[in-house]
Amino acid sequence: MKSVENVYTNPVSCRDCRMNTLCIPLSLRSEELYKLDQIIQRGSPYREKHAVFNSGEKFTAVYAIRSGSIKSFCIDNDGREQVTGFYLPGEIFGWDGLAENYYLNTAVAMETTSVCEIPYKQLDLLSATIPSIHKHMMKLIGREIGADQKLIALLAGNSAHQRIASLLLSLSARLAQQKLSSTRFRLPMSRGEISNYLGLTVETVSRGFSHFQREGYLLVNKKEIEIIDKPGLEQLLTNPEECA
Amino acid sequence: MKSVENVYTNPVSCRDCRMNTLCIPLSLRSEELYKLDQIIQRGSPYREKHAVFNSGEKFTAVYAIRSGSIKSFCIDNDGREQVTGFYLPGEIFGWDGLAENYYLNTAVAMETTSVCEIPYKQLDLLSATIPSIHKHMMKLIGREIGADQKLIALLAGNSAHQRIASLLLSLSARLAQQKLSSTRFRLPMSRGEISNYLGLTVETVSRGFSHFQREGYLLVNKKEIEIIDKPGLEQLLTNPEECA
DNA sequence: CGGACCTTTGAAGACATTCAAGGCCTGTGG
DNA sequence: CCACAGGCCTTGAATGTCTTCAAAGGTCCG
Numbered sequence: 001m002k003s004v005e006n007v008y009t010n011p012v013s014c015r016d017c018r019m020n021t022l023c024i025p026l027s028l029r030s031e032e033l034y035k036l037d038q039i040i041q042r043g044s045p046y047r048e049k050h051a052v053f054n055s056g057e058k059f060t061a062v063y064a065i066r067s068g069s070i071k072s073f074c075i076d077n078d079g080r081e082q083v084t085g086f087y088l089p090g091e092i093f094g095w096d097g098l099a100e101n102y103y104l105n106t107a108v109a110m111e112t113t114s115v116c117e118i119p120y121k122q123l124d125l126l127s128a129t130i131p132s133i134h135k136h137m138m139k140l141i142g143r144e145i146g147a148d149q150k151l152i153a154l155l156a157g158n159s160a161h162q163r164i165a166s167l168l169l170s171l172s173a174r175l176a177q178q179k180l181s182s183t184r185f186r187l188p189m190s191r192g193e194i195s196n197y198l199g200l201t202v203e204t205v206s207r208g209f210s211h212f213q214r215e216g217y218l219l220v221n222k223k224e225i226e227i228i229d230k231p232g233l234e235q236l237l238t239n240p241e242e243c244a
Numbered sequence: 245m246k247s248v249e250n251v252y253t254n255p256v257s258c259r260d261c262r263m264n265t266l267c268i269p270l271s272l273r274s275e276e277l278y279k280l281d282q283i284i285q286r287g288s289p290y291r292e293k294h295a296v297f298n299s300g301e302k303f304t305a306v307y308a309i310r311s312g313s314i315k316s317f318c319i320d321n322d323g324r325e326q327v328t329g330f331y332l333p334g335e336i337f338g339w340d341g342l343a344e345n346y347y348l349n350t351a352v353a354m355e356t357t358s359v360c361e362i363p364y365k366q367l368d369l370l371s372a373t374i375p376s377i378h379k380h381m382m383k384l385i386g387r388e389i390g391a392d393q394k395l396i397a398l399l400a401g402n403s404a405h406q407r408i409a410s411l412l413l414s415l416s417a418r419l420a421q422q423k424l425s426s427t428r429f430r431l432p433m434s435r436g437e438i439s440n441y442l443g444l445t446v447e448t449v450s451r452g453f454s455h456f457q458r459e460g461y462l463l464v465n466k467k468e469i470e471i472i473d474k475p476g477l478e479q480l481l482t483n484p485e486e487c488a
Numbered sequence: 489c490g491g492a493c494c495t496t497t498g499a500a501g502a503c504a505t506t507c508a509a510g511g512c513c514t515g516t517g518g
Numbered sequence: 519c520c521a522c523a524g525g526c527c528t529t530g531a532a533t534g535t536c537t538t539c540a541a542a543g544g545t546c547c548g
Binding site for chain 1: 503504505506512513
Binding site: 074076080082083084085095096097098099100104105124128134138139141142143144145146148149151152153155156157196197198199 | 318320326329342343344388389392395397399
């Protein structure tokens, strides 16, 4: 049972990066796994605010997060950022490049972040010869669609408090998936990034956190969150996990 | 190059359904095209309110719209519908089933609608042997992701008027792509469906239409829309086509 | 013709934003 | 080491947008 600190203390080395421990939690024969492992590019970690790729760049690869966290966003006419996703360890980002062969979003590290680069061309070739890899790739892509549609449902049908609660529960669940604490964690993103993502203002998000703390749902200390009453939060959501 | 009128005057027969005229506007050698055409299932059209597939059903196929229109939605805990997408002729829906091998959304015809069913298993096999088909399939999936993220940006960052204007312009552009009038068209969806999709109330959408008409942007007659001042509408959007 | 449903419009109210100010933390430079 | 500047976060009060509530007109279909 690793804690998040564990990840933070070892942000640099990506030498022993293995797909099966981070983005392919699927049954692969060791030979297949080896081939997959072969194509993965390991680079030095990205520091906070550094871009993994920029909107408009040629789509060459998708990325699996080994440690740290990534936000993806696009820019509208005014130069305003619109955050479209937060990605945590074990998750894959970059699929938005599939459509037009260039990335629609910019992906930026929200903290020191190690990623494994998976060159798309090679992944595609591999997937053509190894059905289990192909199947898994399609599933990963499908999950991106599912996540996006879930966010659409959240934005279209929920109040400020519900959106905030939903994000916290989502982060909690995703950390749990990585065998990390689902009740105590550090938010990698600022209040501003949260508000942007949820279609709210910074003030509303801040008030939301304060409110949840007063109500006894959370303990909040800057970016440190402790969820005290998870069922209480879940009850706030009219649509916890169903939609999309 | 057939026009869609062609399709409307012949809504029942799907006998001469050809991929190249409806969902694969890509350069394929005729032999490849033939193979693709072979796997397409043609059924009788769906009548209004009839489901093409339901949330939770096994994912077996994606669907290309030949004529008519489809809305996709999921259901939250309260039984409330949340519309996640509108699909017009030439567009493909059903990719949301990729993630978990069952559909997350329900897809319902908003009017009499002819679709071509593309069995996923067979499409996948074909795509494994014909690179151009594979490439195109990935592009189509990528577009679904792009469309979803665009909607996220719309919902998170725009006012009621902007959302409504954006939807109208989106429909207009997509109709134009099918060589249909981009300035005069009939909305296939109700005000309620629009409001749900845009995260607003019916009243707000109705007021929006009235407002745009008063301002001289539109002529509205029930579901018939005529865009009079397209540049004016575009100007309302801070982020017309950029984001996602 | 009647009823159900959808749409429109008005008025009141609620929720989130905007505007404003102050506190806290961090990093930098004296 | 301390002082200070700049972010980021929080809180309060006023404003505004959108929703809610209410009612009436329109259209479609039996």
